[in-house]
Amino acid sequence: MNIVDQIKEHAQLAIKNVFEQEVGYDLLTVNLTKPEFEGDYTLVLFSFVKQLRKSPEQIGALLGENMVQQFPEMYTGFNVIKGFLNLVVTDAYWINYLQNNYTKSTFTIPQAKAKKIVLEYASPNTNKPLHLGHLRNIFLGWSMAQILHHCGHDVVKTCIVNDRGIHICKSMLAWKKLANGATPQSSNMKGDHFVGHYYVLFENELKAQAQPIIDKIIAGDISGFNDATTTQLEKLTAALAKATEQEKQDKIKDDIKEIGRNQTPIMQEAREMLQQWEAGNEEVLTLWKKMNGWVYEGFDATYNRIGADFAKTYYESETYLPGKKFVEAGLEQGIFYKKEDNSTWVDLTPDGLDEKLLLRGNGTSVYITQDLGLAQEKYDDFKYDESSYVIADEQNYHMKVLKLILQKLGKPYADGIFHLSYGMVELPTGRMKSREGTVVDADDIMDEMAQVAKAKTEELGKVKDFSQAELEELYETIGLGALKFFLLRVDPKKKMIFNPEESIEFQGFTGPFIQYTHARIKSMLREVYPNAELTKEVTALQPKERALVVLLEQYDVIALQAGLEHNPSLIALYAFEVAKVFNSMYADSEYKILKAENEIKKHLRLQISQLTASVIANAMQLLGVKVPERM
């Protein structure tokens, strides 16, 4: 049991002994003692002073006395300041902890109420390669799965591939028109980049075709469109004439732009292709399969490089039909309803939301339709207790609606739906936009990071005896480590800013700093392995030794918290703290390890070092970051 829980139990007992009262476990708060006070852990008394009808100072003194008396092997002393009871834990406790754990290699936490958790992440479109935003998603998802597994749960990683829709048709159409039968092999390009290239070509052509139309409309000429469009344009141009603020004008112009884009011949062609796809046109389907195949080859290479994996991959082309059936079932239950144009809706206004469309008038599905079907399918497949979705925060509303609809239908799994919402990665100039070519490509950034790792490694010249293969592996480990750590060290809920002008740091609060600390410890352990026989008689710790062991003991609590809060950044923060505290001790001439003042001290510090290395390696592995033996 970790020390915080032990202290809480002891406090409950002491309250019972002294006051003959019960205080709820939830009312007990145990924190680390602030460095400016004496002690290791602090019991906050304010929450139950009223119940015990004494001043905080009196309560603290009585409880402290009782705890020290009852558990002398655990506490040597205490002090009370205002409403805080600071407890000093014995060195014997920490030494005992160290001896029992320093050889440990697995840190998995047993879980009495293990849950079956389906965790969906990555979920790319198949019309363009992965970018930095996807990487945040993938690292976050993979890490969360790892953390939840570490906390004793049964985790199934899944992926939904958005493999159909107008965006795919755009790439297909551009390829058909412009490629002359080129393939990724013949162009010497990675498959996903190859397909993405044609997506860009399509967008360029679209832009060129749309511009004259947009200019014409803004000039006031709205002739030559069908009735519905004409009416829409009349409204927009009228509004534009009236709008005085720049912002408002821009917004209206955006709407006009969208209409202009839709009126282009090339867009019409893309839509026709989508209809042909839905109708099962042989030629279109063949092309679709071929191009998606290229994309999957590219994705697999990237997944393989970063260590992403999935127990099951779902494809939207297969889930959108079950989604429709799912909606029909809801219609029969009377939860959904039809409007006169035959479209299907659900009314969420009683819950403070809007009416939501579920099927178009022509019977085709919309975005949420397939998500409803997929939720059911995943439940049929895995009978989950919790179904987590790693999806950006722009879809908070969508996910709220999804969960609510499932709850309205009385689905047993509805409450287990959890949106692991994360903030978008932005550039200093704002959001990344693929249409404007301001995306940071995933493969490029990984290559860059490996390059920086290479340059730095060669400059330092510490691994000159490595083979070429070992070197390549090391550059990957360090470069990817820096990138993963950079993206995971921030609270997932918050948006983060990435500046491509400044390469990611290798110093300070970074992956390589922690990897370095690990390698440094390993180089000592290669020379001398700690011998527990020699440290049996140790009874006291010096301040920095003690501080480090106290920190290492917290690993379980941190891991549990990270799982509970769905927040890997807690692990990153913790691993950094451990490395920092170790380095501070290591650099201090009072704490020499291999050249310690005597054999006992030497082996004691080696034990601490070994536990440090194991905790670092384990924590980093929860983030998907490898730690090298040498670097």
Next chain:
RNA sequence: UGGUUUAUAGUUCAAUGGAUCAGAACACUUCACUACGAAUGAAGAGAUACAAGUUCGAAUCUUGUUAAACCAACCA
């Protein structure tokens, strides 16, 4: 116009309603390799958007103001 979210050193990030000093990292100014690995350590300077309120106590909770992002699509 409504809903959600965010605002902390020059920059990027921390801080279950808790302490007398809001922590780090980068950048900046110094110092330390004839020291177990300097991808390091040590020292210095620097911040809670604004205004009220709630209470023993507020960066944190409430309200308002200002600014930004997202959502509110028969796009996915």
